Amino acid sequence: MTLGKLYLVMGKSATGKDHIFKAVCERCGDGLKPVVPYTTRPIRHNETEGVEYHFVSREQMQELESAGKIIEKRSYNTIAGEWCYFTCDDGQIDTEKHDSILIVTLEAYRKIRDYFGAENVCPIYIEVGDAERLRRAIKREEKQEKPVLAEVCRRYLADEKDFSEEELQSLGIVRRFENIDFDKCVDEIVGVIRR
Secondary structure (H helix, E strand, O other), X not given: OOOOOEEEXXXXXXXXXXXXXXXXXXXXXXXXXXXXXXXXXXXXXXXXXOOXXXXXXXXXXXXXXXOOOEEEEXXXXXXXXXXXXXXXXXXXXXXXXXXXXXXXXXXXXXXXXXXHOHHHEEXXXXXXXXXXHHHHHHHHXXXXXXXXXXXXXXXXXXXXXXXOHHHHHHOOOOOEEEOOOHHHHHHHHHHHHHO
């Protein structure tokens, strides 16, 4: 019996993870099930509940935690307050039935890999040059109803630490997918999944 893989997409902020994730899911069709993570942060103007995230209250998160459903959880003290992001064992990931794909951080990658087993996960690390990332992040933030550029700066600096070469190496993440040419990047990722 062939077991399904869990593809974990990660990279610094504004590397295009969301766009790549959507394109890869479209190209792979029913053969790849997207996993929707959870967050307590406010929904952005271009997001839809149950698509990018399940947007929940802190009380709902605590209920899931009490029920033992949270695989991994990260909390960030942002300019707008504390936001939590987490992955639930809610039936979306079933390596005995299908391949799945999820956007994660390095910290989440480590915990999910340990939870499901290294043999069942495949890291997909997206890269973009720092100057281009910063331009993209500012452009995205300016589209918000109340842009908070200080948060862009906080995330940018946090990424430098969170995604350091030392951290990537310690987790065995050596392959990089460079998002300079979007279509080429998606083609490379789809090729890995189809193999």
